[in-house]
Amino acid sequence: MSEERSPGGTYAGAVLFDVDGTLIDTAYLHAVAWWQAFRQAGLTVPMARTHRAIGMGSDHLLDHLLGPDRDKDGDSALSASHDALFAAYWPSLQPFDGAARLLHVCRQRGWRVVLASSAKEDELSAMRAALNAEDSIDAVTGASDVASSKPEPDLVERALERAGVPAERAVFVGDTRWDVEAAARAGVPCIGMLSGGWSRAELEQAGAVEVYEGPAELLGKLDGSILSQPSKD
Structure with a gap:
């Protein structure tokens, strides 16, 4: 399922997005x-x-x-x-408000944008079609790319490889405790989303560095988040 396209510029960091429950309401x-x-x-x-x-x-x-x-x-x-x-449910899949725009703005600000999902190839393809943000996606990893899924770190580590950046220059965005744990095991900070049904307290207790209602809120508060600009240190 791995795929990658040549980046259109210089990328100092990468933002890795879970898809189910984070970008798509599934x-x-x-x-x-x-x-x-x-x-x-x-x-x-x-x-x-x-x-x-x-x-x-x-x-x-x-x-x-x-x-x-x-x-x-x-x-x-x-x-x-x-x-x-x-x-x-594939024909009626619905992205969260602001999801596609969030990916676009992150890439515009200099992040490589990588989808990192535990979904199988056909499911992930259906969600990508619903998201309609292909121009903003640099690489994709799915279930077929790793031996073990979240909360193991394999998927995050594979996404880092596809992004071509080290863990300290990446941020993961997910909606469950399992996302936060997988990111932590790979040494990547995680932004939590309430859109999957987990509470703010649960995500923060698991180790999320920031928590938002969903993509639209994160997009509106991007300048004050760790996704404001990728680090160039």
């Missing part, structure tokens, strides 16, 4: 899709608990919700059911 759609997949398999997992696992890749999500010592023979079928159920 967190609760994923929760519903997983809940239905579990029900189809005869499993009962409360919706609220399912939502709290959204942001993990399916590998960690199933361990988190069903237990790591379970019989894992049915994992592939569960994941496939989720994917099929979630795909029904």
Whole structure:
């Protein structure tokens, strides 16, 4: 899934964006899709608990919700059911207000803009189509690029490689505790978004350096954020 284009200028830093729940309003759609997949398999997992696992890749999500010592023979079928159920929402996916503009302004200010998502290739393609911000995206990483998903740091580290900058010149933007933890393990500060359903206190406790309601608020307060300008030190 990795892809990259030649940058149009000199980039002193990179901003790495989670997509689900951060740029596109999908967190609760994923929760519903997983809940239905579990029900189809005869499993009962409360919706609220399912939502709290959204942001993990399916590998960690199933361990988190069903237990790591379970019989894992049915994992592939569960994941496939989720994917099929979630795909029904693709035509109606909606970006958050200000999401595309935020990417554009970040790139305009000298950041490399990288999408760093745990989504599979077809899901990520559908979200990118909904976002409609291809001219502002320098590189993309997805589930197929890493061995382990968030909260492990693999995805963030791979995004840094694609961006061509060290961790100290990057910022991650995500909406869950799992994003904040993955970024921290890669040595990257994380901006938290409330758009995925996690509270300000939870994101700050996990280590988020700043927290905003969503892309529109961050865009409006960009000059006072750590994304005001990339460091040139």
